[in-house]
Each structure stands twice: as structure tokens, then as C-alpha cells.
Amino acid sequence: MANSKFEYVKLYESDDRLLPRTYIVIRVDGRGFHQFSKKYDFEKPNDLNALNCMNKAAEGVMRNVQDVFLAYGQSDEYSFVFLKDTNLFERRASKLMSTVVSTFTANYIHAWSQLFPNNPLDGNFLPTFDSRAVMYPDVQSLKDYFSWRQADCHINNLYNTTFWTLVQKGQLTPHDAQTKLIGTLSADKNEILFTDFGINYNNEPEMFKKGSILRWEKLDHKYPKNPTKRQLDKYRKSVRDAKINILHCDIIKDEQFWNDVLAEEDTAATTTPTS
Numbered sequence: 001m002a003n004s005k006f007e008y009v010k011l012y013e014s015d016d017r018l019l020p021r022t023y024i025v026i027r028v029d030g031r032g033f034h035q036f037s038k039k040y041d042f043e044k045p046n047d048l049n050a051l052n053c054m055n056k057a058a059e060g061v062m063r064n065v066q067d068v069f070l071a072y073g074q075s076d077e078y079s080f081v082f083l084k085d086t087n088l089f090e091r092r093a094s095k096l097m098s099t100v101v102s103t104f105t106a107n108y109i110h111a112w113s114q115l116f117p118n119n120p121l122d123g124n125f126l127p128t129f130d131s132r133a134v135m136y137p138d139v140q141s142l143k144d145y146f147s148w149r150q151a152d153c154h155i156n157n158l159y160n161t162t163f164w165t166l167v168q169k170g171q172l173t174p175h176d177a178q179t180k181l182i183g184t185l186s187a188d189k190n191e192i193l194f195t196d197f198g199i200n201y202n203n204e205p206e207m208f209k210k211g212s213i214l215r216w217e218k219l220d221h222k223y224p225k226n227p228t229k230r231q232l233d234k235y236r237k238s239v240r241d242a243k244i245n246i247l248h249c250d251i252i253k254d255e256q257f258w259n260d261v262l263a264e265e266d267t268a269a270t271t272t273p274t275s
């Protein structure tokens with residue numbers, strides 16, 4: 001492209017490259033999903049189809065954005081982790097965030113049309129998401145990040161399950177249910193569910209209690225070194241075809257889970273391109 005006298009404006013672009021050798025986590029979150037879930041009549045406290053729609057959207061990100069090796073989602077949010085040594089977009093934060101959030105949104109809308117054929121999206125009320133990027137310097141802080149999100153899932157889900165049981169089965173008004181729950185601990189909520197409604201919280205679906213973890217079944221889509229176009233096409237096809245597993249396990253306590261995930265990340269990192 002020929003230089004022009006206007007090109008100096010490029011100098012105004014700030015350098016937003018994220019630090020090397022850190023785990024980049026990008027979290028997307030639905031904008032105004034409290035309202036969105038009312039507008040589209042989500043089942044409360046957990047609409048299974050809506051969660052599946054989030055999972056499909058996240059799968060779309062894993063398949064289409066290179067170097068994402070793990071994702072975790074709950075409610076209207078999803079977190080994506082990149083290989084520690086990724087050089088995608090030269091690690092530029094704005095490029096990474098905007099690519100992840102737009103890929104996620106596009107896939108969410110596509111999945112919606114398949115999962116909710118009788119509840120089409122209203123052009124004046126479309127789902128949108130924001131995103132942020134955070135760098136974690138080591139494995140411990142990465143694990144703690146996921147533990148934080150999974151603990152948040154558990155606390156919200158126990159609260160919401162108790163709240164909606166009081167409203168739906170206990171005939172309380174939302175205001176009275178909220179008042180009843182003020183100051184209660186986890187044990188109190190478990191007790192209300194069990195004693196008043198015969199519900200054992202432990203038997204609630206794992207996806208509602210723990211959220212969803214997406215992992216490549218086997219991270220064998222290693223990026224070729226200095227690939228030719230043919231190798232690159234082959235690599236891209238292998239990523240598209242690779243299987244993604246959805247788990248609902250306990251990532252706070254499960255050491256084996258992290259050993260497995262990080263072993264895979266290690267193997268992949270050594271083959272990640274540096275240019």
C-alpha cells in the first residue's frame with residue numbers, strides 16, 4: 001500500500017501488547033442479561049437451553065480462535081485461556097478481546113436459532129457481550145482465577161435455587177423470599193430446601209452447580225513450525241474437526257484435572273509459533 005500524508009495517524013495507535021509468558025484470560029459477559037432472560041422467558045433459576053447456547057458459542061470460540069486451550073462458563077459469562085506462549089495478534093489486547101467477543105456473539109446468535117426455533121430473536125433486543133483481558137503470571141493464580149469463578153457459580157446457584165423454590169413452590173412473593181434469605185448461610189439454604197421442600201441440593205444438575213468446562217479431548221492440533229499454506233489449511237481443518245469435551249467437574253479441588261490440562265498446555269506451547 002502506497003504511503004500517504006495521512007499515514008502519520010497510525011502513530012496514535014497505542015501499544016497494548018499483553019506481557020509475554022503470562023496466561024491471558026478473556027472473559028465475556030452478557031450485557032443486561034437479567035432483562036434479556038425476562039424478555040425471552042428463561043426458565044428460572046436455570047434455563048437449560050440458554051446454558052447450552054452459551055456452551056455452543058464458547059465451542060465456536062475454541063474452534064475459530066487459535067490457541068485457546070481451556071474455557072469455563074456459568075450464567076451469562078465465559079472465560080477463555082490462551083496458551084502461555086501464544087503470539088496471536090502479537091498478544092495485542094484489543095485485537096484478542098474484540099475477536100473473542102465477536103466470535104462468541106456470532107456463534108451465540110447462530111446457536112440460538114437452532115436451540116430456540118419457537119422463540120426468535122427480536123431485532124430490537126439482541127444479545128450482546130462485553131469482554132476484558134487479564135494476565136495471570138503463573139499456574140497458581142490461573143487455578144485461583146477458575147476457583148473464584150466456580151465458587152461464584154456455586155454461591156449464586158444455591159441462592160437462586162432457594163429463592164426460586166420459595167417463589168415457585170412456597171408461593172412467597174419475590175420480596176418475601178428475598179427477605180427470608182437475608183443473612184442466611186449455605187447450610188441454612190440447604191436446610192430450607194431439604195426440610196420445607198424435600199430437595200437435596202446435591203442432587204441438582206452438575207452443570208447448574210459447577211458450570212461448564214470446555215477442553216480439547218486431545219490437544220493434537222499442534223501448530224506446524226513455519227507452515228506452508230497446505231500445512232496451515234490442514235492444521236485449521238484438524239482444529240475444526242477435533243472433539244471438545246464438556247465437563248462439569250470440581251476444578252477447585254481436582255488436582256488431576258489441572259495436571260492433565262497443564263500437561264497438554266505444555267506440549268502445545270512448545271509447538272506454538274513465535275512469528
Ligand code: ATP
Pocket residue numbers: 029030031032033034035037042043044045046047048050051075076
Ligand atoms: P451486566 O450487563 O452488568 O452484566 P446483567 O443483567 O447481565 O448485567 P449479571 O450479573 O451478568 O447481570 O447476571 C446475569 C443474569 O442473567 C443472572 O442474574 C440471571 O438473572 C440471568 N441469566 C443468565 N443465564 C441464565 C440462565 N441460563 N437461566 C436463567 N437466567 C439466566
Ligand code: ATP
Pocket residue numbers: none
Ligand atoms: P484481517 O483478518 O487481518 O483483517 P482481512 O482479510 O480482513 O484480514 P483487510 O485488510 O481487513 O483483510 O481487508 C478486507 C478485505 O476484504 C479487502 O481486501 C477485500 O478483499 C475484502 N472486502 C471487504 N469488503 C468487501 C466488499 N464490500 N466487496 C468486496 N470485497 C470486500
Ligand code: MG
Pocket residue numbers: 029030031032033034076
Ligand atoms: Mg451480564
Ligand code: MG
Pocket residue numbers: 029030075076077
Ligand atoms: Mg454475568
